[in-house]
Amino acid sequence: MIYGNKKITKAVDKAQQTAQIVAQVKQLLEKKIIKIEGNVVYLYPQILKTKESALNWMKCVYTYCVLKKHIRDKETLLFENIENKEPIGKMALTPKLLIEINP
Numbered sequence: 429m430i431y432g433n434k435k436i437t438k439a440v441d442k443a444q445q446t447a448q449i450v451a452q453v454k455q456l457l458e459k460k461i462i463k464i465e466g467n468v469v470y471l472y473p474q475i476l477k478t479k480e481s482a483l484n485w486m487k488c489v490y491t492y493c494v495l496k497k498h499i500r501d502k503e504t505l506l507f508e509n510i511e512n513k514e515p516i517g518k519m520a521l522t523p524k525l526l527i528e529i530n531p
Contacts, residue, residue, distance in 0.1 A: 446491065453492040463510060464493065467503055470510040476517075482529055486519050 456462045463470040469489055476482035486507065493499045504520040517529040 446495070449488045449491050450495060453489060462489070464489075464497060467493075467499055468506045468508055469493075470508050470513070471516070472511070473509055473516055476529070479529065482517070486517065490519050490521065 453462070457464065461472065461475070476485060486505075489507075490505050493505055494501055499505065501521055504518050506518045507516040508514060509516055
């Protein structure tokens with residue numbers, strides 16, 4: 429038998445990953461760490477520690493809002509400070525993924 433040099437990777441189960449995102453965001457909502465009103469997500473800025481984690485976290489909340497809050501896929505989601513309503517960033521899924529994080 430001849431074996432090719434193929435790299436074998438385990439496929440990510442998208443349904444399981446999405447269910448995990450929904451469960452984690454639900455926990456944050458129950459603990460009142462975040463609050464979602466329409467297209468605005470209120471949160472503590474300490475959650476977004478690094479730029480990489482902020483991007484990942486924002487994508488997860490966006491996924492949750494599209495699935496559970498029924499925002500349209502191309503609507504902009506705004507992120508604001510829960511204490512003083514100061515803008516933290518925004519995310520939109522237009523033809524490209526647009527994410528802005530305020531310093």
